[in-house]
Amino acid sequence: xxxxxKEELIKLARKKKNLMLLTGDLGYGVFNKFEKxxxxxxxxxxxxxxxxxxxxxGLAKEGKCVICYSIANFLTLRCLEQIRNDxxxxxxxxxxVSTGGGFxxxxxxxxxxxxEDLSILNSIPNITISAPSTNWETKMSFNKLVNxxxxxxxxxxxxxxxxxxxxxxxxxxxxxxxxxxxxxxxxICIGGIFSECIRAYNNSKVNxxxxxxxxxxTLKPIDxxxxxxxxxKYKFIFTVEENNYIGGLGSIISSIxxxxxxKTRLKIFSTNDQTLKIVGDQNYLRKKIGIxxxxxxxxxxxxxxxxx
Amino acid sequence: MNLTKTKEFAKILRLHALNMTSKAGSSHIGSxxxxxxxxxxxxxxxxxxxxxxxxxxxxxxxxLSKGHSGGIIYAALAEKGFFSKKKLEDYCKNxxxxxxxxxxxxxxxxxxxxGSLGHGLSVSCGIALANLRRNVRVFNLMSDGELxxxxxxxxxxxASHHKLSNLINIIDYNKLQSIETVKKTLNLEPLESKLVxxxxxxxxxxxxxxxxxxxxxxKKKIRSKRKPICIIAHTIKGKGVKFMENNNLWHYRAAKNExxxxxxxxxxx
Ligand SMILES: Cc1ncc(C[n+]2csc(CCOP(=O)(O)OP(=O)(O)O)c2C)c(N)n1
Numbered sequence: 001x002x003x004x005x006k007e008e009l010i011k012l013a014r015k016k017k018n019l020m021l022l023t024g025d026l027g028y029g030v031f032n033k034f035e036k037x038x039x040x041x042x043x044x045x046x047x048x049x050x051x052x053x054x055x056x057x058g059l060a061k062e063g064k065c066v067i068c069y070s071i072a073n074f075l076t077l078r079c080l081e082q083i084r085n086d087x088x089x090x091x092x093x094x095x096x097v098s099t100g101g102g103f104x105x106x107x108x109x110x111x112x113x114x115x116e117d118l119s120i121l122n123s124i125p126n127i128t129i130s131a132p133s134t135n136w137e138t139k140m141s142f143n144k145l146v147n148x149x150x151x152x153x154x155x156x157x158x159x160x161x162x163x164x165x166x167x168x169x170x171x172x173x174x175x176x177x178x179x180x181x182x183x184x185x186x187x188i189c190i191g192g193i194f195s196e197c198i199r200a201y202n203n204s205k206v207n208x209x210x211x212x213x214x215x216x217x218t219l220k221p222i223d224x225x226x227x228x229x230x231x232x233k234y235k236f237i238f239t240v241e242e243n244n245y246i247g248g249l250g251s252i253i254s255s256i257x258x259x260x261x262x263k264t265r266l267k268i269f270s271t272n273d274q275t276l277k278i279v280g281d282q283n284y285l286r287k288k289i290g291i292x293x294x295x296x297x298x299x300x301x302x303x304x305x306x307x308x
Numbered sequence: 309m310n311l312t313k314t315k316e317f318a319k320i321l322r323l324h325a326l327n328m329t330s331k332a333g334s335s336h337i338g339s340x341x342x343x344x345x346x347x348x349x350x351x352x353x354x355x356x357x358x359x360x361x362x363x364x365x366x367x368x369x370x371x372l373s374k375g376h377s378g379g380i381i382y383a384a385l386a387e388k389g390f391f392s393k394k395k396l397e398d399y400c401k402n403x404x405x406x407x408x409x410x411x412x413x414x415x416x417x418x419x420x421x422x423g424s425l426g427h428g429l430s431v432s433c434g435i436a437l438a439n440l441r442r443n444v445r446v447f448n449l450m451s452d453g454e455l456x457x458x459x460x461x462x463x464x465x466x467a468s469h470h471k472l473s474n475l476i477n478i479i480d481y482n483k484l485q486s487i488e489t490v491k492k493t494l495n496l497e498p499l500e501s502k503l504v505x506x507x508x509x510x511x512x513x514x515x516x517x518x519x520x521x522x523x524x525x526x527k528k529k530i531r532s533k534r535k536p537i538c539i540i541a542h543t544i545k546g547k548g549v550k551f552m553e554n555n556n557l558w559h560y561r562a563a564k565n566e567x568x569x570x571x572x573x574x575x576x577x
Contacts, residue, residue: 025453025486025493028560044487046456046494047425074424107334107400109407111375111423277413280402 001156001192002099004138006030009067012146013038016065019146024052024070026099031069049074053082053094060092065146071105072098072114072155076121087151088127094151097142101131101155101191102242103276103285113285114155115271118190119247121153122220128173129220131155131243133194134164137217140171148173157192158282164198174223176230182211185303186230189240190216190249193291197240200296206304216249227253228260236303237266240291245270267303269296309353309526314518317387318348322548322575324383324396329562332400334408338546338558340380342482342515343449346541349521350447351384359389362416366444369435371420373428374451374480378410381418390417425450426457429477433463436475436536447525448477453485456494461506467536468507475536476525477508480515482545484556499540508538515541549574 010033013019021034025047035042045052049070056066068075075098076083087094098117105112121129128148132138138160145152164179171177176188180201189197194215201211212234216222231237231253241249250268257264269291276285286292325340350370351357358364372381379399386393398404405414409423422428432448439446454460467475481499483490490496503510513520524539545559546552549571563571 023487025456028487028556044493047453047485048456048458048494050458051456078424107332107408109375109378109409109411109423110421111409277411278403278405279400279407280404284402 001132001135001138001160002030002158004135004160005097005142005156006034008139008142010034010037012143013041016146018063019065019067020059021067021069022052022056024049024068024074026070049078050082053079054086056094057082057086057090057092060087060094061090065093065095067095067097067146069097069099071100071112072117073112076117076153080120083121083151084124088124091126091150093149095146096151096153097156098154099156099158101157102193103282104157106282106285107279109279110275110277113276115242116244117153117155118219118241118243122247122252126150127220128152128218129155130218131191132217133160133189133191133215134166135160136167137171137177137215141217144171144173155191159192159195171217173218174221175226176214176216179213179215180208180211182209184210184234184307185236185238185300186212186214186234187238187240187296188214188216188249188253190219191242193240193242193286196286196291196293196296199293200300203293203297204300206300210304211300219249219252222252224256227256228262231256231264232260232262234264237264238269238296238299239266240269240296242286242291243270244273246273267299309519309522311518314348314352317352318345318518319575320387321348321380321383323572324387325380326549326563326568326571326575328379328383328396328399330564330568331397333562334379334400335560335562336376336379336408337562338552338556339374339377339451341547341549341552342543342545343374343377343480344380344548345516345518346449346478346480346521346543347380347384349518349525351388353522354525355447356445357388357417359417362390366442368444369419369432369439369446371422371428371432371435371446371448372410373422373432373448374425374454375409375422378408381410382406382415385415385417388417391415425454426459429460429463430466432475432477433467433470433472436467436472437470440472440474444474446475448475450477450479451485452479452481452483452490452496453493455479455496464503464506464508471534472536473534476539477536478525478539478541480543481540482543484545484554484559486559487556503538503540507535509535510538510540512540512542515543516547
């Protein structure tokens with residue numbers, strides 16, 4: 001995902017005269033090419049995230065389109081009030097781009113486990129949030145967000161799923177993207193965890209005409225009516241996110257189901273309001289917290305068993 | 309202070325950190341080597357701690373604010389007997405409590421978990437304030453790039469305002485941060501006079517000279533002037549292994565095969 005972001009960033013800098021890239025002392029080896037090509041558009045403000053957002057807000061206020069880059073928790077939690085008051089409230093074109101979403105930096109410890117960023121930002125009105133699942137989504141989402149008015153957040157992970165090569169002409173904010181079609185159970189996910197969902201589906205060996213897989217690439221804003229119309233078609237919905245469900249994908253889907261009194265039944269896979277105190281690689285931690293493909297596929301099997 | 313012993317201890321710490329990061333394929337070896345000598349002096353000669361009674365009330369508190377160098381503190385704690393050295397093999401492994409950034413959970417002797425830069429000094433201020441009338445000293449060890457965070461400067465003001473004379477802040481001034489030099493990223497100079505103007509008693513030391521470090525942080529010197537103390541330790545990132553010194557590649561890379569062998573040779577020389 002980061003590679004795609006890098007490429008798109010350079011393309012964009014060529015097109016957008018007012019673009020600037022600000023980093024909080026992160027991205028060793030990532031922005032060399034960018035810095036060489038556009039030295040005046042690149043600035044490392046140091047390990048200072050509050051300052052980073054404040055400076056970016058000031059630049060944006062004077063007409064710049066700013067990209068801010070750091071690791072997910074530092075870019076969201078450390079400077080939350082600067083995001084809320086300086087950037088969002090003034091509707092400034094500050095585009096936060098984070099790496100290390102979810103358990104990407106699993107062995108580094110809890111300070112680097114980014115499992116609340118989506119939820120916390122989601123509770124701020126008037127912000128656009130995206131966590132793409134594939135390289136194609138990353139490319140579309142990044143370009144869309146930068147050209148969206150106001151403040152945006154793009155959460156990247158190290159690896160994008162290439163299990164389903166997939167491209168479409170359009171990418172719409174707030175709508176589900178359908179990756180496969182079935183009629184009984186819909187799996188809806190956000191972010192790189194998409195690859196676990198595909199694997200879970202493959203592993204479950206359920207009749208392929210019964211399972212749909214969607215991503216909600218943008219968590220905010222959402223098109224509620226569009227979502228409702230899709231949700232109502234299914235007897236069962238699974239939501240999957242590498243994030244806390246409170247304020248995350250699970251709670252969004254749940255609130256739509258309740259609001260429109262849908263008959264759909266919902267199962268939420270998330271970090272489940274837990275902080276992991278152990279470390280491990282991303283796959284290991286996904287398993288530990290129950291959002292890995294084996295756990296999901298065994299739940300798929302259970303659903304179909306109870307159906308028969 | 310027994311200089312031979314401290315020197316040997318620093319060597320052992322470097323070897324541990326090297327092997328741990330190499331085995332785990334994890335980052336920040338340069339940042340650990342940078343503080344190896346400071347940590348050796350602290351744990352060998354300065355800190356009043358009891359490995360068999362880690363929560364002993366009147367212990368000195370040590371906080372690693374540059375949490376990304378946690379590996380070498382785990383090594384020091386294991387060597388001092390807080391837990392078995394065998395546990396170090398779990399560093400950054402699946403299911404382990406020894407995370408890349410220092411964590412206290414189920415790790416005896418770790419005073420506080422960090423990993424997000426710019427938290428340690430404020431916490432140290434709180435601990436120092438709580439223990440101002442007790443015979444407890446608080447040592448905070450931070451990096452230079454970390455000083456970009458404004459929180460530190462809030463804490464600098466707080467500490468002198470409240471006369472936290474039991475607080476010793478050590479800055480690992482290796483002049484490099486994540487991408488570039490400190491000078492190029494966000495110049496700290498004139499650092500000493502900044503800190504003095506914030507009301508601190510400031511010493512400069514060679515952060516790899518055990519005797520110098522010791523002379524500034526041993527007990528007698530502390531609590532003289534009703535001022536918090538800041539040690540600016542001039543260090544070299546990657547110190548001890550020539551090809552790692554002053555090279556930020558080793559902020560990210562772990563030594564592999566031949567590199568590991570060569571690095572061990574450098575340290576044991
Ligand atoms: C709040 C915060 N922002 C960013 C990071 C990512 N990060 C880890 S180490 C580092 C900088 C390294 O330079 P320095 O602080 O001087 O420490 P050194 O490695 O040189 O000891 C950064 C930016 C972090 N850990 N915390």
